[in-house]
Amino acid sequence: MQAYRGKVLTGILAAFLMLTFVLSGCGNSGTNEGNGGNTGNQGNQGSTNETANNGKTDEKPAEKVTVEFWANKFEDTTDAWFKKWTDEFNKTHENIQIKLTIVPGDAWAQKLKAAQAAGKAPDIMTKSYSGIAPAAKNGEIKPLNDLMDPAVFDDLYDNVKEFVTVDGKYYAYPKLVEPSAVLYYRKDLFEAAGLDPAKPPVTWAEFIEYGKKLTQKGIFGASIAQTAPDLGWSSWGLQYNAAGHLPITADWSKADLMDEGYKELLSFYKTLYQEGIIPKQQLSAYADAAPFGQGKLAMTVSGSWAMGLFRNDYKNMLDKIGVAPMPSIDGDQTKPTATLGGWTLVVDGKSKNPEAAAQYIQYLLAGDPAIMIDFFKTSQFSKFSPRKSVDEAMNQDPAASADEWRKLIAEKVIPYAKAEPVYPWDISIAFSTAIESAMKGEDVTKALEKAEKTINDYIAKSKLAGTNPQ
Template sequence: MKKKLLLLFTVLIVLLAACNSGDTKEKVTEIDFYFPVAVGGDVAKIVDNLVADFEKENPDIKVNARYGGSYSETMTQVMAAVQGGNPPELAVLFSIDLFTLLENDVIEDLTPLFDEKYFDDFYDAFMANSSVGDKVYSLPFQRSTIVLYYNKDAYKKAGLDPEAPPKTWEELVEYSKKLTVNGGKDQWGLEIPSTGYQYWMLQALALQTKENIMSEDGKKTFFNAPHAKEAMQFYVDLSKKHKVMPEGTIEWATVPSDFLSGRTAMMYHTTGNLTNVKTNAEFDFGVSYLPANNQYGSPTGGGNVYMFKGIPKENKEAAVKFMKFLTDPDRVAQWSIDTGYVATRKSAYETDKLKEYVKDFPQAVTAREQLEYTDSELATYQNGEVQKIFNDAIQAILTGKSTVDQSLDKAQKDAEKVLEPFQD
């Protein structure tokens, strides 16, 4: 009898253990996190480590990190999942995708999910592409500005002060001429990329001249405004008139390689490549504000974290936890150190790790200081179509297929037609 009772008791324990095991398994919430990799360096590995750390702290949540390739490829995959009725919980997409995502009514309003003090700790320059009115729709994450990288060793060879980068367009041309060796066959003075993100580069030149090239509400563009045309003419003149930059198309992805190999002494590029340059440059280099025409200026850039509609309550709660984890000041500081992106929260610059890093590597603080002179990246409704119109116009000018006036006038007319349905 005792043996039967003991056996029954053992069976009950096993059954209870199995039930408890099943309960534990059922309590694990899985969330999908789409992520692009758009700069040099092993960003995917860094994200994997973040996910592992989060899951260790939150064993009841599993994060499925899904790498979508470029920003545009990631956006395509995310929208396919949404349209297929299986929206991801979170995705890092361009900050400028905001109006497109709102137009499709697929993202959550984050305002009620976080307190106001939390939002206030993010830099205003980054929040400009994260909100509309008093509603916040995404969190700044891997954010950037355009900065000037320059080879200090090349400066010394050209008789230039390696601690005094150009501050104006006139100085930029003057320095670039001195740095161009053998008509560019051995070394160019400057490279500004003209594929993929040429709109971003022209936008910087426009901001340095007067103001932005679109309205804050995303409903109007100013592609053919006088200051935009002046900026575009300078972009052209660097290669065709001043002969300090290659003519025609300059690939976005090859510009950092050209800089690292000594093919160009200066480059305009995202601060998101800072750690890549720091790791691989075999020469002393500097980072500075973009030179001014009438004023300093650069658009912000990079990606924000969006939460999608149509997910269960427990998944939403898990997603909020992961968003808070990613944007913790210490992790934001480490992310900036590891990647070169600007730390998006003010409190991150008060952490010991970022204070020490900036002290030893002052180039890391240039982009943050330049935020005082930044404005939003090109963002409109139907942004993909509008951006393509502008990109094609810029490339037509740079390759000599069209004039500044003809191309920008046409771009403005075409953009107005696309944005006509959104006018009040």
Template sequence: MRRGKGLTALTLAVAGAVTLAACGTGSSGGSGTTAASGGGVGTACASPTTVTFWQQKFEDYQQAWYKKYVDQFNSSQTCVKVDYKVVPADTWTQKLQAAQAAGNQPDVVTTNYGNIKPGVAQGQFAALDDYLPASALADIKSNVAPFVTEKGKHWGYPMLVEPSAVLYINSDMAKAAGLDPASPPKSWKDLVDWSTKLTSGNVKGITIASVAAELGWSSWGLQDNSCGHFPITDDWASGRATDSCFADVVNLYKTLYQNKLMPQNPKVGYTDAAPFESGEVAMMVNGSWALGAIKKDKPDLLAKTVVAALPTKDGGTGETTATLGGWTLTLDAKSKHPKEAAAFISYLAAGDPSIMADFFKQAGYSKYTTRTSVDKAIAANDPSTTQDANMKTISDDIVAHGIAEPAYPWDISLAMGTAIESGMKGTASVDAALKTANDSINSTIQKQQLKGTAPQS
């Protein structure tokens, strides 16, 4: 596909916003005088305005990508500079809360989708609608825009999505078992049948999450597919984990575990592709990032790796079986320099599509775009991506039908994860495990005063 006039107009509009926001005196408390026409940068600056940007630490290539474009932004500006800081994930919450309490909060941070709506309710973010061009907001894909939208405004600019659950199949093993990898399992019954036929000797048919913390988030898509809702009422007034449809979810895991169709004591967690890469399992349920891991760790395996949407309960297609996690850039509501900070967001996430296209290239295309223009840029710059069957499957059959991660507190997800683990491993009956989860959810609702606080957008 060719990059057309609409794409050029988007790039110029965002570049204009960056220029306009970056002009000013650089004094504390605002952007000072600006060029209303979007003219030259930095002609009236006594010194640059400093904008702080904190990024939660991810894979090494991500830090390199962020640094490259922060440096590029800084070199293009006279009146605004970005102070970039990488914070380890295990200290992120502590450091951010400490900075906020001291009034030294960063202007821009990486925020996951699940924290957007709660953050809006707490007054944590500034809306971006007054700072970013309308064309940049319109560029966000229709099924992703609700992740960052509340009360009719955009509270973050989405950078990427990652499906939480994708089915990976070793095609050689499938063929050896008399199965056709070109026609992967469609229903939960099919998944069990395939797992049974693929289990032989030391090789298990499938690997899937098996501990509460991982089950808590990796099963969101299956919970929604089975029930059409999560285990709490829409107004967050009471739990509904005892609905019979959630028992179906637990019983799927229980069947796989107790029939020993999956590893009983896995050495690595859900997000690690090692068991699939080593041939210990014939199928794997993992996030889209696992495709990037295979490309990096064992490229020879790619030719015999087939990906598919995780099966639906009844075998229907075009249904949700995965939530879309990912990251967005947010502007702090207490930022002293919101125009300059938003200019950086415009540049990095909402501007020239080639910038984000480069991110996805560095990710091995194991993460997925949130903008139509970035899809076009990738197709134009790297046509091979349009010919990758696995990427197309993830994009068309999984991402296109994915839903946002639930916005309720993690305690509720962990209660469900604990119920699934207890039920699958037999430490409690399925009904008892779900009742315990429901009691825990109701306790969380009461303690955290959640009733009536659910996002309504």
């Protein structure tokens, strides 16, 4: 659920230390059993001790430096993973020491703003994908091209490269991606309703048809987001699926939603609601798939993080759960149905130790695949790698390669997913309000017309036209 947390979450460059990236004990030392060393599975991303200083590996920083790293508070397992591998880095890099601080989400914005105002911002921080382009345009974060081995960016999947690129430069290195929409269904209830559990719905029409057949006393046929705040972010992938674009022009100059694709999208949600396939009263927030695990739903649409919930809290249900891509408007499952949220590491625009900071990022996120595999195991494979070499290594890992859910999402959802939009949340909530209004009975065209006016009014008032940072 890290992607959801990131929806709504500094320019004189002072570089008085020119550091190289290699110390006597870095990257390639040791094995994959706790020191993050090179196990030979790195693919084309380069050794963790290579730097942008023409690959030199025979120099050390002139003196010991301390690099501040602030990470958002996530699951306890994620916090423990950060601490484990930061400790390993510190053990093997005597002249660079990382000071890790875990910051609770509710305190993040205030704490960071105060630190920036005092000139004490951390050198490294976590940042969600949607915050990268605005921060890059404002000079709040540094480009990484000259700070990290170029090969580490070649290791990223093409669609994920776009998420961290602004004006041809890389401003972040991604840690994970999380698809926002995946279909989970009860195989036993499919059989009871005369449906083939090996053939989940692939179109919106089939999803509706299956939902009707699966609805019974005490069990709803399906669930999907149905309140504007949840619809605001969970439907981005389906917006792309329906219309091939988002409901605002690329230059952010006007609304762009009066087309047949968006009418079909609103009609899809409306049918689900009006025909009782989904509950009139949402059982839980979209990000929480617990009602499905509790047996109240035959199908549910949620993010990939739901896999972790099921595996931790509903183990007795696992053999009954099927996983599939979210159905598409026309059955073409190479069209996006999900957006990819997730988290990255960035270097602060005023960091006094950018090379040392980038060396740590390269070690942790772009180095030995074993480090990241360790993270994905702690998440019950409910989060996914943005790196080709990590996926290749996981295919050789017994636990990862045997995970059919991970394999399906990695192969059939992530390659076709889109980045989350970076425009203001007001745009998203205006459109999602139209979806909710249509669900509850308003005419589809009228609902879209209201959203169009709201978006255009916001663009004018906020002078948004021409400000797209991407």
